[in-house]
Amino acid sequence: MRHIRTLIVAIVVAPLAWVLLAVGLDRSARAFPGAGHSSALHAGDFVTPVLLLAVAGLLLGVLGTLRLSPLGAVVIGVVYTLSYTMLLIAPSQTAKLFAHDFWVADRHVDLAVPLRTGTAMVLGVLLLVGAFSVQRWRRWPRPEAAAAETTTDSDRPLGTDWLGLTPANGDTEPEQTVRYPTSASAPSRW
Numbered sequence: 001m002r003h004i005r006t007l008i009v010a011i012v013v014a015p016l017a018w019v020l021l022a023v024g025l026d027r028s029a030r031a032f033p034g035a036g037h038s039s040a041l042h043a044g045d046f047v048t049p050v051l052l053l054a055v056a057g058l059l060l061g062v063l064g065t066l067r068l069s070p071l072g073a074v075v076i077g078v079v080y081t082l083s084y085t086m087l088l089i090a091p092s093q094t095a096k097l098f099a100h101d102f103w104v105a106d107r108h109v110d111l112a113v114p115l116r117t118g119t120a121m122v123l124g125v126l127l128l129v130g131a132f133s134v135q136r137w138r139r140w141p142r143p144e145a146a147a148a149e150t151t152t153d154s155d156r157p158l159g160t161d162w163l164g165l166t167p168a169n170g171d172t173e174p175e176q177t178v179r180y181p182t183s184a185s186a187p188s189r190w
Contacts, residue, residue, distance in 0.1 A: 003069040010072030013063060014079055017056045018120075019104065022113040024052030029113075060123060064130040073131035080124030084115060 028049035033039030063072045086094040098112040114120040 003071045006063070006069035006072035007075060010063060010075045013059045013072070014076045017059045017076075018080075018111065018114060019102070019109055020052045020056035020059075021119055021123075022109050022111050023104070023107075024049045024056060025113045025117055025119060026110055027052070060127065064127045070131040073127045077124045077127030077131060080114075080120045081128065082124075084118065084121035084124065087115065 028046065031045035031049065032041065060076065063076060083094070083098075094115070095112060098115055100111065102109045102111055114123075
């Protein structure tokens, strides 16, 4: 069930994050004046790109790092990586696929910006690497099992059983022999 929920979230997050990346990267590029010119940068021009790129990173980061099902991260990672890798196979057709006019709030969105900047490839590979972490595929421990595994040293017995040692003679409980020096064998201190 957690795989299906994460897949549904990924189907919503992947295009939303792509649009946020496209708008944020485009506005960030426009905030920089032409290369080589001595024009000044204005901090106010970076407010919107910072917010858009941060939200896109947050959305992708939730699926990429939390201990949800890794299926969503794999799907988004494959789609983002393939979108850029397709430029090696069919660059013109891939560019045409992302050249459609898209408008959000009466503003044109250039969907090819994540491809032109290479951001799609970087994020896709990042999501794939994060998805194949061994910890991501393990289930959460049940409360009883977690409580049993989180014993402290004060909860453990004083014997050697918590060390995993067994007595040489095979007994489950080692025989504790305490030898006290007798008066005949004890050296005289006076």
